[in-house]
Amino acid sequence: MSPSPVPSVAVPGFWDPKRRPDRPDITRLPTQIRFVTTEDYPPFSFRGEDGRPAGFNVDIARAICSELAITCTLEIMPFDELVAALDDGKADAAIAGIAITPASREQVDFTDRYFRSPARFVSRRGDSLTSITPVSIASKTVGVVGGTAHEAFLRDFFAETAIRSFPDADAMREALRKGDVDLVFGDGVQLALWLNGTNSEGCCAFVGGPFTESLYFGEGMGIAVKRGNETLRQSLNYAFAQLWEEGVYTDLYLRWFPISVY
Template sequence: MTLRNTVTATATALVVGSFAIGASAESLRLGTEGAYPPFNFIESDGTITGFDVEIGLELCARIGAECEVVAQDWDGIIPGLLANKYDFIIASMFITEERKKQVDFSEPYYLAAMTHVVPKGSDITEFSNDALADKVIGAQAGTTQADFIEAMYPDADIRLYPTQDEVNLDMASGRIDMQVGDFLPMLDWTKKSDDGACCELSGEPITDPAFVGEGVGIALRQEDDDLRERLNAALKEIRADGTYKTINDKYFDVDVYTMK
């Protein structure tokens, strides 16, 4: 697998890689965010990588496609798909009924849960609206985590941010009292990063299907039935032959497909 990278820092959508598998291959564009480690992020040399990207590129190889990776800000990621900026999205997107009104999804490629994150030593131990009415709570805008805190904590001071990195920065700096994020990235941030050492996961994982949906899927335009089925077949193939596990184990200590 060879990545060729050309990054333009001022562009909203950055073309940052391609997967070379032959001149006659079908050309597709894979949309991702590029700001959500360890699932998708941009290395210091401009390479976009992460679990989402590696899975996506492997699926491209299995369906015989040459895939260009396009990074897009989260708040424009579904509009970008609908505007044909890319052909599918693999960016840790929860499959929800609301999103199904705009796009179709593949079968889940990993399971989904959210979590509360609080500073170490915090007195926050109860997660009701009454208990958190005077607290500042953060999440990334346009996400199911944002939907969750707005629905569950209407009396709190809600702060929404363009990227997860910005939520983490304010959390580490003490500008917010709690955040809600995806379980696996938050576990990774609190256990493996210097700034994340400020904080810890708290409470039970949030698995309400009203917010986390049916899992995490690849989003496609609703008319692209053939591409969806080809990606589903390729996903089954990489699960069966161990390729998925090899990629999974580079990033996680559990199988994120089963959360075991």
Template sequence: MLRMSIQTILRGTLMAGGVGVFLAAASPVPVAAQDPTPMRIAVEGAFPPFNYLDANNKLQGFDIDIANALCEVGKFECQFIIEKWDDMIPDLIASKYDAIISSMSMSLERRQKVAFTEKYYNSPSVFIARKDSPIRDISPAALSGKILGVTSSTAQESYAKHFYPDMKKTVFRSSPELYKGLSDGSVDIILEDKLAIYDWIANTKAGTCCEFKGPDLVDVTYFGEGAGIALRMDDGDRLARLNAALKTIKEDGTYDMINAKYFPFSIQ
């Protein structure tokens, strides 16, 4: 297990009498971390197995473990802030936090707004349908008349709008809602990050309903060159420190240990 050195702040959306309620759970920073640099990290918390809330309302997942390791090695005093996916880049630019570690693909569109570290993992996108579906061909012509599910403000939504403009689409707020829409039949097929949905298909009862359809989709314009940590354009010092920390955890075996915890294959 990774040794944790982090204070976790979960920003909830509960409202009481019109006033936002903030949920906080703190862990002490070890004495060994001398004069750590504060770093507020935005994470969605609804994208298992990369980032999600467990039964105890605690953040878990690959992104979280990677962030903890980078904070340890890079000497950052880190805070996690749960944020809506649509608000992440605007609120990063507005300095409401300092970094996004939430499986954000480094698309060309996003690179025009924020800076990215080196990639910390890579994953293609893929179509998924129920096993009893007659769908075999995932070309735009073959899927005409079908209902496609995507998650809001994702690379998959942008890709679908461009290459499947005539398909009916249902846009879900989060990946769990997207998967439920597929399993309960409210959509015919979905487009999702392959690693994100792998755990649902392989390890959940609900996921046994469904399977991958067609080849992996790799498109730098829409899906970027992997997932990176997003920072403000002028945050060069933090960018360099995070890249150095990422290099360290890949060389000392920490990254491989975290990888093996979630996937039986390398996702570098």
């Protein structure tokens, strides 16, 4: 029997196999978990063609509920209302791409990180670059969205490079497609979606990286719960560890990120 093919997409693992969370006492959990998410953050959470919630976050929430064998609901609400919904007892868990930061930790408690979007460079196909260092791109022009952490990172670590700021990601990516800049630097997920879509016209590809410096790009995403709700937080962590070990997380990741973000 021939071995299964190795997937061409690198799937990041965020769970230490040596640290196994305790199996939760289901009797201490609520009769259902009320998840909240947003509808404006594809591919993580958005409304599908049928109007129902869809995306990576939505599928993760459903998989968690299946793993815990518990009934769940999922409500869409504006991002700036999520924390209040947890505090007021209107929701139990928010899975909406909430970044784990010192500031957000003061408002909510988080599960283990389940996703982190790295920063990536993209070049035009045919470029001879094989790696990214301050020396290797010193003579290049790099496009970046102005006022972002990505721009700050470039200016701190790639000071010899010609950095060109753009007002938004669309303008930055179009400049690369047309050859007005040699490289662009930005969020890996959004760049992967562009590379895999029709707007890029197959012009470009990732090169070098990934870059995951938490000081600039954060610690990643976690599911938020009301501060002090340790029973639910640990139960979600247990479910995450099981989903990783069983390959469910990998399957969902490959479904939503067909081009490797890492």
